[in-house]
Amino acid sequence: MTTRKAGEPPAAKASPSAAATPVASGRLRGQLASVQGRRLRNGLLALCALLVLALLPTIYDQIFGFSADFELHRVTFIGILIIAALAQNILTGYAAQPSLGNAAFFGVSAYILAWLNTDLNQPYWLGILVAMLVSALLGFVVGAPALRLSGVYLAIVTLGLVLVAGALLNVWDTAAGRQSYELNNLPVALTDDHVLYFMVFAIVVVIIFLSYHLLRSRVGRAWVAIRDNEVAAEAFGVPVARYKLLAFVVSATLTGLAGALYATWATTASSSMSSADQTIAFLAMIVVGGLGSISGSVLGAIFVGLLPLLLGQLPDPFSIGPFQLQISSLITLIYGLLLLLALIFFPTGLRSLGDYAKTAVQSLAQRGDKR
Amino acid sequence: MQALLQVILAGLVTGSLYGLLALGITLVYRTTGVLNFAYGAIGAVCACFMYILLSQARLNFWLALLITLLCAPLLGVVLERGFARPVLNAPIFTKAIATLALALVLQALAQQLWPQLNSALHFPTPFEGHAARVGGVYISLVDVIILVITLLIMVGLNLFLTRSRLGIAMRATADGLSAARMVGIPVGLIFLFVWALSAFIAALAGILLASLQSLIDIQFMDSILLFAFVGAVLGGLDSLPGALIGGILIGFIDNLLAFLLANHALGTLNIGDPGIREALIFSGFVLILFLRPQGLFGKTLARRV
Amino acid sequence: MTASILTPLLEIRGLTVRFGGLQAVANLDLSVTEGQIFALVGPNGAGKTTVLNCISGFVRPVGGTITFAGVSLLPLSTDRRVALGIARTFQQLQLFSTMTVLENLLVAQHAQLKAGLLQGMLPFGQARLEDKRARIKAQATLAQLGLEDYAGRVVATLPFGIQKLVGVARALVLRPRLLLLDEPAAGVPHSEVEKLAENLRRWRDEIGTTLLLIEHNMHLIQAVADHVCVLNYGSKLAEGPARMVLTNQAVLEAYLGRDTQIGEE
Numbered sequence: 001m002t003t004r005k006a007g008e009p010p011a012a013k014a015s016p017s018a019a020a021t022p023v024a025s026g027r028l029r030g031q032l033a034s035v036q037g038r039r040l041r042n043g044l045l046a047l048c049a050l051l052v053l054a055l056l057p058t059i060y061d062q063i064f065g066f067s068a069d070f071e072l073h074r075v076t077f078i079g080i081l082i083i084a085a086l087a088q089n090i091l092t093g094y095a096a097q098p099s100l101g102n103a104a105f106f107g108v109s110a111y112i113l114a115w116l117n118t119d120l121n122q123p124y125w126l127g128i129l130v131a132m133l134v135s136a137l138l139g140f141v142v143g144a145p146a147l148r149l150s151g152v153y154l155a156i157v158t159l160g161l162v163l164v165a166g167a168l169l170n171v172w173d174t175a176a177g178r179q180s181y182e183l184n185n186l187p188v189a190l191t192d193d194h195v196l197y198f199m200v201f202a203i204v205v206v207i208i209f210l211s212y213h214l215l216r217s218r219v220g221r222a223w224v225a226i227r228d229n230e231v232a233a234e235a236f237g238v239p240v241a242r243y244k245l246l247a248f249v250v251s252a253t254l255t256g257l258a259g260a261l262y263a264t265w266a267t268t269a270s271s272s273m274s275s276a277d278q279t280i281a282f283l284a285m286i287v288v289g290g291l292g293s294i295s296g297s298v299l300g301a302i303f304v305g306l307l308p309l310l311l312g313q314l315p316d317p318f319s320i321g322p323f324q325l326q327i328s329s330l331i332t333l334i335y336g337l338l339l340l341l342a343l344i345f346f347p348t349g350l351r352s353l354g355d356y357a358k359t360a361v362q363s364l365a366q367r368g369d370k371r
Numbered sequence: 372m373q374a375l376l377q378v379i380l381a382g383l384v385t386g387s388l389y390g391l392l393a394l395g396i397t398l399v400y401r402t403t404g405v406l407n408f409a410y411g412a413i414g415a416v417c418a419c420f421m422y423i424l425l426s427q428a429r430l431n432f433w434l435a436l437l438i439t440l441l442c443a444p445l446l447g448v449v450l451e452r453g454f455a456r457p458v459l460n461a462p463i464f465t466k467a468i469a470t471l472a473l474a475l476v477l478q479a480l481a482q483q484l485w486p487q488l489n490s491a492l493h494f495p496t497p498f499e500g501h502a503a504r505v506g507g508v509y510i511s512l513v514d515v516i517i518l519v520i521t522l523l524i525m526v527g528l529n530l531f532l533t534r535s536r537l538g539i540a541m542r543a544t545a546d547g548l549s550a551a552r553m554v555g556i557p558v559g560l561i562f563l564f565v566w567a568l569s570a571f572i573a574a575l576a577g578i579l580l581a582s583l584q585s586l587i588d589i590q591f592m593d594s595i596l597l598f599a600f601v602g603a604v605l606g607g608l609d610s611l612p613g614a615l616i617g618g619i620l621i622g623f624i625d626n627l628l629a630f631l632l633a634n635h636a637l638g639t640l641n642i643g644d645p646g647i648r649e650a651l652i653f654s655g656f657v658l659i660l661f662l663r664p665q666g667l668f669g670k671t672l673a674r675r676v
Numbered sequence: 677m678t679a680s681i682l683t684p685l686l687e688i689r690g691l692t693v694r695f696g697g698l699q700a701v702a703n704l705d706l707s708v709t710e711g712q713i714f715a716l717v718g719p720n721g722a723g724k725t726t727v728l729n730c731i732s733g734f735v736r737p738v739g740g741t742i743t744f745a746g747v748s749l750l751p752l753s754t755d756r757r758v759a760l761g762i763a764r765t766f767q768q769l770q771l772f773s774t775m776t777v778l779e780n781l782l783v784a785q786h787a788q789l790k791a792g793l794l795q796g797m798l799p800f801g802q803a804r805l806e807d808k809r810a811r812i813k814a815q816a817t818l819a820q821l822g823l824e825d826y827a828g829r830v831v832a833t834l835p836f837g838i839q840k841l842v843g844v845a846r847a848l849v850l851r852p853r854l855l856l857l858d859e860p861a862a863g864v865p866h867s868e869v870e871k872l873a874e875n876l877r878r879w880r881d882e883i884g885t886t887l888l889l890i891e892h893n894m895h896l897i898q899a900v901a902d903h904v905c906v907l908n909y910g911s912k913l914a915e916g917p918a919r920m921v922l923t924n925q926a927v928l929e930a931y932l933g934r935d936t937q938i939g940e941e
Contacts, residue, residue, distance in 0.1 A: 100471075145661055151463040152406055152608065156600050157657060159408070159471075163597050165655045167646035175640040210797040216563035217796030217803050218782075218789050221775075225783045227771040235732055235770075236846070237758035237787025246793065276408075276593075280475055283468045292774075325597065333479035339472040343465055344457040 053201050057194050072193045073265070078305035079200040080261045085285040085304075086211055087254035092283075093291035094215065095247035096227035098151050100279050101142060101158030102255045104165035105135045107274030109256035111169055112183040114364035121208035124187050128260050135256020136249050141250025147241050162274050169271035180270035183263055190264060200261060207254065212294060223247060224292070284339045307335060373507045378630045379623070384514045384583070385482065385595075386622020387521035391576040392599035393606060393614035394528075394570040401545040401566045401609055405455055405466050409474035411596035413450070413570055415589060416481050417443045418577030419488050422587050425495055432497050439574060447570025451563050481589045490587040494581040513582050520579065524572070525615060532611070545609075597649065598625065601656045624652060684730070685710040685886050686854060691740035693726050700726045701737070702910040708817060708854070708903075713880060715897045715918070718907035719931055724890040725767070727907075728856050731888075732764055733757050745853065758787045762854035765843045767890075773832040777866050780831060781849045781905070782807070782840060788850070807845035810892045817849040821875075825895055840912070848879060855885045861893035873899035894922060908931070 057072055072158055084106065091097050109131040116127040144160065189195045214220055222243050227235040234240050263269040272278065276316060281304055289300025308331050372435045399407050407413075415631040417439055424435035450473070469629060501512035501592060544551040544561045552558050580595070581587040602621045606613030625648060633643040641647075688706040701723040707854070708714045716724050729735040731742060733754030743748040744760055752760075763784070772780050789810060791803035798804075801842050818824045821841055826834060831842060840863065845856055857876075864872055873896055882885055891897050897904060897918060904921040906913040908930045921927060 003881075030689045043464045090466065098467065100467065145657070148664065150662060150664075152400075152467075153604065153660060155406065155464065156604055157660065158655070160597055160600065160653050164646075164650045171640070171644045171646040174644065174646075175638070177639070213799050213803075214793070214797045217807070218786060218791050219621045219793055219796045221779060221783050222786055224775060224779075225772050225786075226776050229770050230767065231734070232770040232772065233783070234754045235758070235764060235766075236850075237755045238783070239753075239755045250793070276471060277475070280468075280471050283471070287465075287468060330479070330483065332475060336472045336475035336479060340454070340469060340476060343461070343469045343472065350380060 011200070029161065050205065053205070056304075059198055074305070074309055076193070076197045076200045076265060078301055079197075079204045079263060080258050081285060081305050082204050082262070082298055083207055084255055084258035084282055085289065085301040086207065087251045087258065087293065088282045088284045089291065089297045090211070090215075090223070090254070090292070091247050091251035093286055093293070093296070094220065094223040094227060095244055096223075097146070097244060097247060098159045099146065099248070099251075100155055100283070101161045102227045102251060102279040102282050103162045104142075104158075104274045105252045105255040106259035106262070107165060107169055107269070107271065108138065109135045109259035110269035110273055111172070111181055113260040114183050114269040115261050118181070118183055118185045121185065124190070124264075132253050132256045133258040136253040138256075139249040139252025139330070140245065142252070143199050143205055143245045145306070146248065147244055159276070159279065162205060162279055163276065166271045166274035169274060173271060180268050181263075183267050183269065186264060191267075196265065203257070203261070208294060208298075209258075210248070215294070219243070219246070227292075280336070284335070284342075287339065288342045291369035307331070307338075374630065376508045377507075378626050379506055380510060380514065382623035382626040383619065384622070385626060386575050386619035387517050388580055389595060389598050389622050390615040390618025390619075391521060391524065391572055391579075392595065393602035394524075394611060395572040395576070395668075396599060396603045396604060397608055397611055397614040398565055398572075399569045399605070401611075402541060403455060403459070403562055404463075405443040405458070406463070406470065407569075408470040408558060408596075409477060410569075410573055410599065411592035412474040412477040413446065414573035414577030416477050417570070417574030418494075418581045418592075419481055419485055419589060420489065420579055420585060421574075422492070422494060422581070423485055426492075432495070436578065439578065440571065443570045443574035444567035447567035448563055448573075450570070451566035452565065454565060466510065477505045479549070480588055485589070487550040488587065488589045491586045493590070494585055494587040496582045496585070498582060499585060513579075517579050517583065520575065521615075524575075525612075528611065537561075549588065594645070598622075598652070601652065605656065605659065621652065624655075628652070647674050682749075683747060684708060685712075686888065687741075687743040688727070688731075689741045689743075690820065691727065691730060691737050691742065691767055693723070693730060693735060693737045700910050704740070704907075704910070704912060706905060706912075707887060708852075708888055710886050711880070711884070712902045713876060713900055715891070715901035715904045716888065716890050716907065717892070717897060717904060718913070719836075721909075722907040723910040724907055725858065728764065728858060728890060728909075728937050731757075731856060755787065758850070761850070762856065763847035763850045763852035763854075763857055764856035765840075765847050765860065767858040769843050771831045771839060771843060771846070776828050776830055777818065777834070777845075778811070778814055778827040778847050780842060781817060784846045784849050785810045785813065805904070807844050808880070814849055817845050821845050840864075848883060848885070851883055855887050857887060857889040857891075857892055859892065861891055861896045864893075866895075869893060869895050870899060872896060876900050894902065899923060932935065 056075065082103070085116075088102055091099055091102070112131040112134050113127040116122040116130055117124055122130075142158070146158070149157060190199070214224075222233065222238045225238055225239055226243060230240055259273060262273070285300030285304045286297060287300070288303050289298070290296025375593075392414070394412050398406055399405055399410075407424065409473065420442065421435050423440040424430045424438060425432065428435075430438070454469070454473055458466050461469070494515070498512040498516065503510055530538075532542055540551070540556045541561055541564070543554070543556055544558055551561075577592060580592065584591070598621050599618065602618030603614045604617070605616035605620065606615070628648045628651060629645075632648065635642045684707040685708070686708040687703075688704060691701050691704040691706075692885075693701040704723075704727065706727070716727060718724055726735055730737050731744075731749065733749070733752065737750070744757075744762065747760060749757060749760075772783060775783070789806045791806055794803060795803040815824065815827065818827055821844065823838070823841055823845055826838060826842070831839060833841070844857075845861070860876070861869055861872060875887075876887060877900060879885060889901075901915070901918045904918045905915045906921060906924075906927050913930055914924045914927050
C-alpha cells in the first residue's frame with residue numbers, strides 16, 4: 001500500500017513529530033527567497049512608475065506642446081479617477097458589497113468643499129479635510145443600515161440614494177439661484193496645470209501605497225474572506241458586520257477625496273456628480289479593469305478617462321456613409337456597449353485574464369507532476 | 372374637501388403609472404432574477420418611437436399606437452436574447468450594473484437616432500382638451516384612460532396568471548426555476564414571453580405618461596423610475612398585486628406631499644420642489660425597508676448555513 | 677492539557693432548537709470531556725449539524741444552555757467564540773476559494789492578531805511583525821499535515837481531498853481547545869479511513885485539542901471515538917463507549933431498520 005495516489009500530498013518521510021521541522025524550514029527558506037525576489041521586483045517597478053510620473057509633465061509639453069485636447073489637465077483627471085476606482089473596488093471588489101451609492105459621496109463632498117471654500121471663505125486644505133470627514137460620516141450613516149439589506153435591496157437603496165442626493169444638491173442650487181456651484185476662491189497655485197498635476201498624483205501615489213499594504217494586511221484579508229465566504233469568515237473570528245462597515249467608511253472617504261479633487265480640477269461642483277451616469281462610470285472602471293485588484297483600478301481609470309478623449313478626436317458629426325453620428329452621445333453609446341460586452345464576456349474584469357493564465361499554468365504544472 | 376378629492380384622483384392616476392412600471396419590474400425580477408434598471412429607458416424608447424411615427428411618418432394616432440405596441444414586445448424579445456440571456460448566471464451585482472449600462476446604451480441610441488428628442492417636445496394625442504367636472508373635481512380624458520387601462524391590465528393579468536396555461540407556467544417558473552424545468556416547462560420561452568410582456572407594459576406606461584404630460588423627450592421617464600422601484604420593493608418584489616398597490620401608494624403620497632408642500636418656502640428654499648418630495652419619500656421608504664425588509668407584501672427569507 | 681473526567685470542557689443542557697414548526701433538537705444533554713474524541717452520530721436529519729451550528733453560533737436555540745470551559749456561549753456572537761478556543765470544519769468545506777492555502781490559514785488567525793486599519797496601511801511595525809509570526813505558525817501547521825507544497829496554491833485549483841485537509845489545517849492553526857469536525861470522512865475512500873483515524877488521534881495528542889465529530893462512517897467511529905452519542909429526531913437515543921453503542925439494537929434499527937453486524941467485515 002505504498003503507491004501514492006494522484007492528488008495526495010507527499011507522504012511524511014518519517015514519524016511526524018521528528019521530521020516536520022527540518023523539512024518545513026527547508027521549504028520555508030525557499031519560499032522566503034522568492035518572496036524577497038518578488039519584493040525587489042515590485043520595488044523596482046514602483047520606482048520606475050514614480051520616475052515616469054515625475055517626468056511626465058515635461059515629456060508632455062515636448063510632445064503635445066499646448067495642444068488643446070491632450071492637455072496635462074486630462075492626465076490629472078485620470079489620477080482623480082484612480083482614487084475613485086480604488087474606493088469603489090475596496091467596497092465592491094474586496095468586501096463585495098453591491099453598493100451603487102458612491103456617486104452620492106462624490107457629489108456631496110464636492111459641494112461641501114465648494115461651500116467651505118467659496119462661501120465660507122475657509123482655507124482650501126480645511127475644505128478638503130472637512131469634505132473627507134463628512135464623507136466618512138456619511139459612509140457610516142449609509143453603511144450601518146446597509147448591513148441589514150441584502151443584494152437586490154442594497155443595490156436599489158444605494159442607487160436611490162445617489163438619485164436623491166443629486167436631486168437635493170439640485171434643490172440647493174436652485175435655492176441659491178445657480179446652475180452649478182463655482183469654486184472661484186481656490187488657491188492661485190492650483191489653477192496651474194502642473195501644480196495641480198503634481199498635487200493630485202502625489203496624493204494618488206500615497207493612497208496606492210497605503211492601499212497596497214492595507215489590502216495585504218489583516219484587514220484586507222478579512223475583506224476578501226468576507227467576499228469569498230461570509231459564513232466561514234465569521235466562524236474564524238472575523239466580525240463581519242464591523243468590517244463591512246469599515247469598507248463603507250473607507251470607500252466613502254476616498255470617494256469624497258476624489259469628489260473634492262474633482263471639484264478643484266473642474267473648478268465647479270454640479271449635481272450631476274451624483275447621478276446614475278456617474279455611478280456607471282465608477283462601476284465601469286472596476287468592471288473593465290478588474291474587481292479586487294489595485295492594478296485593475298488603475299487600468300479601469302485609464303480606460304474611462306481616455307476613451308472619451310480618444311473618441312473626441314473624431315469629427316463631430318461623424319459620417320459613415322449616409323449616416324451622421326453625433327459624437328457626444330456616440331461616446332456614451334460605445335462606452336455603454338463596451339461595458340456591457342465586458343460584463344458579459346469578462347465578468348471578473350480584463351485583469352482576470354492574467355489570473356486565468358496563472359491558474360491555467362499552475363494546473364498544467366500539477367498535471368505534469370502526476371505523470 | 373374638493374382639493375383633497377383632486378389630490379386623491381391625481382394620486383390614483385400617477386400611482387397607476389408607477390404601479391404599471393412596478394408591475395413590469397417585479398414581473399421580470401420574479402421570473403428571471405434580473406433587476407431591470409433599464410426599465411424606464413425601455414418605456415421611453417418605445418414612447419419616443421411612437422412620437423417619431425406621429426411626427427415624422429405622420430401616421431394616424433391609433434395606427435402609430437398599434438405599431439408601437441406590436442414593436443415593444445419585439446424589443447423585449449431582442450433584449451432577452453441579446454442581453455438577459457448572457458448575464459443570466461452572473462452575480463446580482465453584475466446584473467444590476469449591466470442593466471444600468473443597458474439603460475445608458477438605449478438612451479444613447481435614441482439620442483443618435485432621434486436627436487430632436489433631446490429637448491422636450493409636444494406629444495400629440497386625440498385626448499387633449501377633453502375634460503369634465505365631476506362633483507367639483509376636474510378629471511381629464513387621459514386620467515380616465517389611464518385608470519381604465521390599469522384596471523384592465525390588473526384584471527387581465529390576474530385572469531391570465533390564474534387561468535391560462537402560459538400564465539400558470541410563468542408563475543411556476545417564478546417560484547422555482549429548476550422545478551419548472553423538471554416538469555417540462557419551456558423555461559426559455561417563458562423568459563422570452565416575460566420580457567416581451569414587460570416591454571409591452573413599459574411602452575404602455577410610457578405612452579400614457581407622455582399623453583398625461585403632453586410632453587416627451589428621451590429622458591422623460593428617468594424621474595419616475597425611482598418611484599417605480601420604490602413601489603416594486605414595497606410590494607415585496609415577489610407579489611404582482613403588491614407591486615401595483617405599492618406604486619399606487621407612492622403615487623398618493625407623492626401627490627399628497629405636493630399638495631401640502633406647494634408654495635411653502637424656507638428662505639429661498641422652495642419646499643414644494645420635487646427634489647424635496649423625492650427625498651422625503653425615499654427616506655420613508657428606507658425606513659419601512661428596515662422595519663420590514665421584505666416590503667409590505669413580501670415573504671420573509673430565511674438564511675441557510 | 678490533561679484529560680479530566682471531572683471537568684466537562686463542553687456542557688450542553690436542555691438544548692432545544694425549532695425551525696418554524698419543525699423541532700430539530702429536543703431537550704438535548706451532552707457533555708464532552710477535555711481530551712476526548714467524541715462522536716455525534718445519527719441518521720440524516722437527526723439534528724447533528726444543528727447541534728454543531730449551535731455551538732458555533734450560526735443557529736440560536738429556543739431553549740437550553742451551552743457552556744464551554746465554564747463560559748456560557750449563547751450570549752456570544754459567532755466571531756467571539758473563536759477566541760475561546762473553538763474551531764470547526766464544514767461539510768461543504770467553506771474555504772476562502774480565491775485565496776491561497778497559506779492565506780486561508782492567516783485569515784483563520786484573525787482573532788488572534790490585533791493590527792487594525794491604521795497599522796495595516798504601513799509597511800512596517802506591529803502589523804508586519806504579527807503577520808510574520810502568523811505566517812510561521814501557518815507554515816508549521818501546513819507541515820504537520822503534509823501540505824507545505826500547497827502553501828502558495830489558490831484553494832479553488834486544488835483537488836477535493838487536499839481542500840478537505842486545508843479545511844482541517846485552517847482549524848488546527850488556531851490550536852483550538854475544541855475542534856468541531858463535520859463529517860471528516862465524507863468523500864474519503866475506504867482505504868484511507870484508518871489513516872484518517874490515525875491523524876485524528878495524532879492531532880489530539882500533539883496539539884491537545886478535544887475533538888467533537890459528526891460522522892456517518894461507522895468504521896472511523898469505531899477506530900477513533902472514545903465516546904459516542906446517537907441522536908434520532910433531535911433526541912438522544914443512546915450514549916456510551918463506541919463498541920457498546922454501535923451494537924445497540926435500537927441504534928441499529930434507527931439507522932438501518934434491520935439486523936446488521938458492525939466491525940466484522
